[in-house]
Amino acid sequence: MFTHWSGRRVLGATLLLWLSGCDKDDGPLCDRLAPQLQHALEEATLDAELAGATASLRFQDCTWRGSAGVAKVEPATDMKVEDRFRVGSVTKSFIAVVALQLQAEGRLSLDAPLATWVSDFPRADRITVRQLLNHTSGAFNYTESRDFFAEAEARPGKTWTPEELLAYGAAKSPVFEPGARWEYSNTNYILLGHILESVTGTPLAQLVRTRILEPLALDSTGLDGAEPLPPVTARGYSRDPGEGAWRDLTDFFHPSAAGAAGALTSSADDLSAFYQALFERSLLAPAQLAEMTDWVATPLPTMPGYGLGLVQALTPVGPGQGHDGQIPGFSALALYLPERKASIAVLTNRDGADVSRITGKLLEVLARE
Numbered sequence: 001m002f003t004h005w006s007g008r009r010v011l012g013a014t015l016l017l018w019l020s021g022c023d024k025d026d027g028p029l030c031d032r033l034a035p036q037l038q039h040a041l042e043e044a045t046l047d048a049e050l051a052g053a054t055a056s057l058r059f060q061d062c063t064w065r066g067s068a069g070v071a072k073v074e075p076a077t078d079m080k081v082e083d084r085f086r087v088g089s090v091t092k093s094f095i096a097v098v099a100l101q102l103q104a105e106g107r108l109s110l111d112a113p114l115a116t117w118v119s120d121f122p123r124a125d126r127i128t129v130r131q132l133l134n135h136t137s138g139a140f141n142y143t144e145s146r147d148f149f150a151e152a153e154a155r156p157g158k159t160w161t162p163e164e165l166l167a168y169g170a171a172k173s174p175v176f177e178p179g180a181r182w183e184y185s186n187t188n189y190i191l192l193g194h195i196l197e198s199v200t201g202t203p204l205a206q207l208v209r210t211r212i213l214e215p216l217a218l219d220s221t222g223l224d225g226a227e228p229l230p231p232v233t234a235r236g237y238s239r240d241p242g243e244g245a246w247r248d249l250t251d252f253f254h255p256s257a258a259g260a261a262g263a264l265t266s267s268a269d270d271l272s273a274f275y276q277a278l279f280e281r282s283l284l285a286p287a288q289l290a291e292m293t294d295w296v297a298t299p300l301p302t303m304p305g306y307g308l309g310l311v312q313a314l315t316p317v318g319p320g321q322g323h324d325g326q327i328p329g330f331s332a333l334a335l336y337l338p339e340r341k342a343s344i345a346v347l348t349n350r351d352g353a354d355v356s357r358i359t360g361k362l363l364e365v366l367a368r369e
Contacts, residue, residue, distance in 0.1 A: 029369070030062035036365045042068045044358040050350040051237045051246065052079035055362060056268035058276050058343045065269060071234040071349065073246045083234040084220050084267050085347040086255070087332040088325025091223070091264035092189055096133055096309025097278065098196055098207050100288040108199050110291065110308075117198045118191060121166065122173040129195065131178050132188040133308040134296050138174035141185040143261075145172070152253045159225070160256040165190050182296050182306060186261035193260025203227075204260055216277050220267040225255030232265050236329015238351035249329030249351055262327055271334040271345035275322050279336045279343075293321065302356055316360055316367040320344075324355065331355040340366065 045053045045068040052069025065081040102108035115124035131137040142148055145168040169187030193204045200207060205226035213221050222229040236250045255263040277283050295305030295312050305312030313320040313335055320335030331353035334345035346359045
């Protein structure tokens with residue numbers, strides 16, 4: 001949900017569809033579901049007029065991986081299951097995990113005031129770390145600032161500092177008094193990135209890498225703009241209504257414009273592995289996982305709760321817990337499905353795609369099983 005960028009929409013395109021299926025040694029569930037899942041992904045990709053999409057549906061004993069469409073429009077390059085995308089606000093789950101690990105180590109209190117690290121932000125003495133994590137701080141969302149958007153669009157190669165981003169958020173804060181209600185704000189996570197670096201004395205990208213990516217062997221994931229990474233392999237696109245040409249938005253801005261709020265790049269397989277590890281392995285202690293899933297009500301019908309860097313979603317197979325992401329040229333959703341002991345990630349290279357609907361089509365296949 002790295003939101004509030006210009007909404008350019010895509011019309012139809014000729015898509016090349018490619019079957020990937022399951023690994024050779026995957027179990028019978030993946031074998032049974034593979035043809036139906038691939039068909040659902042291809043159909044959803046066509047219906048949503050995407051350039052392409054990848055998906056990973058991970059169970060405890062097997063993983064299905066699929067792709068459809070193209071990773072690059074010109075020259076046409078077929079999408080592969082291992083392609084890497086920008087994943088926008090899925091980043092927030094990773095940032096929240098680092099914060100909760102530090103809480104478990106006694107190095108960070110969720111009830112500490114923001115003023116401990118950033119004294120000049122409006123209401124800093126009343127905003128807590130927890131309120132930043134669950135979007136109840138009242139901090140204005142800097143990506144809703146017309147001035148920020150104008151500068152980002154005018155200077156696509158500009159490298160942004162967190163202080164520059166925070167200035168746009170501070171200028172119109174508070175939107176409401178801390179704790180009064182829920183409202184999504186990317187500013188919260190730019191502040192959290194600064195806090196985590198201040199507490200540890202370590203760059204944020206290194207914290208994410210050493211605490212999450214390396215232990216889980218997530219080799220296709222990293223915080224773009226903050227560490228050396230290979231370019232994303234899926235280009236991100238939009239198309240204005242009534243126009244025939246795709247517009248490549250991959251380089252719409254430097255990833256530092258998203259920072260701790262949404263600069264992560266990843267693959268569908270890495271994201272499904274991350275959420276499975278979060279809920280089924282020792283990435284967090286039980287007490288911290290309980291904190292992370294302490295839901296605050298939201299006004300979003302399909303995502304009625306928000307925890308600490310997690311959304312609570314409604315799916316055809318019961319509740320889902322994870323995060324969505326929207327960033328110019330890309331849309332993403334990744335969820336853990338507790339009733340099925342499974343996780344799913346769907347990544348698309350279309351700006352503003354209804355990725356919840358695409359994910360739902362895949363999960364309808366699982367619901368019929």
